[in-house]
Amino acid sequence: MSETTGSVLEIRGLHVTVGEGDETKEILRGVDLTIRSGETHAIMGPNGSGKSTLAYSIAGHPKYTITGGTVTLDGEDVLAMTVDERARAGLFLAMQYPVEVPGVSVSNFLRTAATAVTGQAPKLRTWVKDMRTEMEALEMDAAFAERNVNEGFSGGEKKRHEILQMGLLKPKMAILDETDSGLDVDALRVVSEGVNRAKANSSVGVLLITHYTRILRYIEPDFVHVFVAGRVVEEGGKELADKLEAEGYAAYLKADADAAAVASA
Amino acid sequence: MTDPQTSLTTDSATLAEELFAPGVGAQAGPPTTPASDTGTAGAGPGSHSHGGPAPTGSPAERFTSADPDDFPVVTGREEQWRFTPMKRVRPLLEGADSDARLELTSDLPDGVELTTVGADDPLLKGLPEPVDRLAALTRVRAGGATVVRVPAEAQLDRPVTLSLRGTGSDEVVWGQTVVQVGNFAKATIVLDHAGSAKYSGGVTVLVGDGAQVELISVQEWEPGTAHGGQFDAVVGRDATFRQVVVTLGGDLVRLVSNVEYAGPGGTAELSGVYFADETQHQEHRLWVDHATPNCVSNVVYKGALQGEQAHTVWVGDVRIRPAATGTETYELNRNLVLTDGARADSVPNLEIETGEIVSAGHASATGRFDDEQLFYLCSRGIDAETARRLVVRGFFADVVQKIAVPELADRLMGTIEQRLGALPGLEEQDVEAGELQPA
Numbered sequence: 057m058s059e060t061t062g063s064v065l066e067i068r069g070l071h072v073t074v075g076e077g078d079e080t081k082e083i084l085r086g087v088d089l090t091i092r093s094g095e096t097h098a099i100m101g102p103n104g105s106g107k108s109t110l111a112y113s114i115a116g117h118p119k120y121t122i123t124g125g126t127v128t129l130d131g132e133d134v135l136a137m138t139v140d141e142r143a144r145a146g147l148f149l150a151m152q153y154p155v156e157v158p159g160v161s162v163s164n165f166l167r168t169a170a171t172a173v174t175g176q177a178p179k180l181r182t183w184v185k186d187m188r189t190e191m192e193a194l195e196m197d198a199a200f201a202e203r204n205v206n207e208g209f210s211g212g213e214k215k216r217h218e219i220l221q222m223g224l225l226k227p228k229m230a231i232l233d234e235t236d237s238g239l240d241v242d243a244l245r246v247v248s249e250g251v252n253r254a255k256a257n258s259s260v261g262v263l264l265i266t267h268y269t270r271i272l273r274y275i276e277p278d279f280v281h282v283f284v285a286g287r288v289v290e291e292g293g294k295e296l297a298d299k300l301e302a303e304g305y306a307a308y309l310k311a312d313a314d315a316a317a318v319a320s321a
Numbered sequence: 322m323t324d325p326q327t328s329l330t331t332d333s334a335t336l337a338e339e340l341f342a343p344g345v346g347a348q349a350g351p352p353t354t355p356a357s358d359t360g361t362a363g364a365g366p367g368s369h370s371h372g373g374p375a376p377t378g379s380p381a382e383r384f385t386s387a388d389p390d391d392f393p394v395v396t397g398r399e400e401q402w403r404f405t406p407m408k409r410v411r412p413l414l415e416g417a418d419s420d421a422r423l424e425l426t427s428d429l430p431d432g433v434e435l436t437t438v439g440a441d442d443p444l445l446k447g448l449p450e451p452v453d454r455l456a457a458l459t460r461v462r463a464g465g466a467t468v469v470r471v472p473a474e475a476q477l478d479r480p481v482t483l484s485l486r487g488t489g490s491d492e493v494v495w496g497q498t499v500v501q502v503g504n505f506a507k508a509t510i511v512l513d514h515a516g517s518a519k520y521s522g523g524v525t526v527l528v529g530d531g532a533q534v535e536l537i538s539v540q541e542w543e544p545g546t547a548h549g550g551q552f553d554a555v556v557g558r559d560a561t562f563r564q565v566v567v568t569l570g571g572d573l574v575r576l577v578s579n580v581e582y583a584g585p586g587g588t589a590e591l592s593g594v595y596f597a598d599e600t601q602h603q604e605h606r607l608w609v610d611h612a613t614p615n616c617v618s619n620v621v622y623k624g625a626l627q628g629e630q631a632h633t634v635w636v637g638d639v640r641i642r643p644a645a646t647g648t649e650t651y652e653l654n655r656n657l658v659l660t661d662g663a664r665a666d667s668v669p670n671l672e673i674e675t676g677e678i679v680s681a682g683h684a685s686a687t688g689r690f691d692d693e694q695l696f697y698l699c700s701r702g703i704d705a706e707t708a709r710r711l712v713v714r715g716f717f718a719d720v721v722q723k724i725a726v727p728e729l730a731d732r733l734m735g736t737i738e739q740r741l742g743a744l745p746g747l748e749e750q751d752v753e754a755g756e757l758q759p760a
Contacts, residue, residue, distance in 0.1 A: 115696075116699075116700075117696055118692065118696070138699070138704075139696060139699035139700055140700075140701075140702050140703055140704045140705070142700075143699070143701055143702035143703075148700075151697070151700075154697065155693045155694050155696070155697040156694070157694050157697060157698065157712060158657075158688055158712070158715075158716065159657070159712050159713075159714075159716035159718075160698075160711050160712055160715045161715065164711065164715065165698075165701075168703055168707065168711055169698075169702055169703055172701070172702035172703045172704070172707070173701070173702040204715075221701065225701065225702070
């Protein structure tokens, strides 16, 4: 899947709710985004603006209900695919809170995932070498491979493990959901370098979701989108991130009374 | 802490002289009474506890008897029975006489003897006694016993296999099996239960000094089956006994496994794997009685559950009596709940009456394989069935690998994986039809 050029992820008018019946709440209210191979898009917004909902909706988490709009990858209807089909089509989600999976070792998990995504079991010799190389680059101990997936991992270890997967599974489009949260400076540098390596080695398109501008000092975005109350309210280049760094989200929140209600909920 | 059989307060004095001290005597003497286990098995230095910890009068003491009527009629409120669905076990507890048998197919390596003995055979008098009414009924109703003898110093070239198949009769089948392994012999015995039956069976393994014995009991019953059983192992000096219990089928399986040590230096490793589906009840109770010095016990039971009203019970009792210095014991139970509506009960009990031990510990944990874990694995391209297989295989692997018969281990893992395939995928669970349509 690595040598794909010209992939495009298109999100059009995406509306998403959570909950059922009277508890139903609209989180995304018409999201439009286009991400092409090799591009890095930063999505920035305050807490509760729906950034993570966007990430999980694209990945297909059953908690979220799509009530309108489309998501396509190279013209294929992503919303019609099961979660695993989306991954096999080339989507990857690095989660903010990776899930512990007891009883499954990292090495077994990675190999099973690589087999699923590429459609065939990777050759053992090259696989072990690739894994070792990636792990060394992410400053992960070799013993890590024998631990159970995310079980007892520190925050930094979980994020390294996510980026390790990104490097090995070679997606067409990677969504990084607050990968920077909870990382100290060293871990942030290591993880960011991992993303940059994946970008250099492939034509992956990156959707980088973050609350802070800190990670953008390491991973340079081509586009910055300000996300408030379930939609994109402003778009620009990386200079927009500098503006947010200086001024915060207050102006956007004030501009949208509705947004304030959602954001504080 | 342990089985407070509160209705049983008599008989302790009269039974205290029995050959097999562990478990003998009723419980709960007042704390001022000298411990009822003094001067029994173990010949440890000075079993009297002057200066040591005061006798506890612990409820961990268990009542045993060969006479069913020494046990009150089971109501379901007793500690030993409180988890068991009475409706399903009732046909067994009624204790009706019967000549029904399981179909037995045996595979015996050279040198192994398979015979039957009558009820009066002296061999049966010396066995550890039943610990509950059902086990006592079983001992009486079975009449004699099927006996497997492995001569001293034998090294078997393959496992002894007894395939026991239920014929679907409504009559209760009563069974008693004795496995007698001579000193320094090495043997693996497989009891492979299948078919459909109402069955209650006692199995006693007498492990000679220095012998190494592995007993594997597989419960791959068909629906409709109720299986009650008591396993006893008497572990000889410096002997090793391994038991692997694998319970996959049947409506009700309730197995009680007891271990006692006939001399110092013995090792017992009790492992179990169980997998309960919709409405299945699987209950495993263990009792390891350390009454002699320098013995080791290690208990690992792992269970998975799926479907409405799948219920598993694990009760692990380990007692370290004052004479059992140098004891090393650990017990572990883990349960993996794969769907809503299933319930796993897990009750570890550790009773320590001497400080002079190597180590003692227990752990119990019940975890869920939930939609978030499934989502995580699926989001890496792994389909739902493979994801479950990955998790359950990993979960059971360390116990299944202990089965010394590889083809049996493969067969059992295959059965488990087949049943996992029946579960729905992630999308079929939570997302309602049509909601992916644009509004």
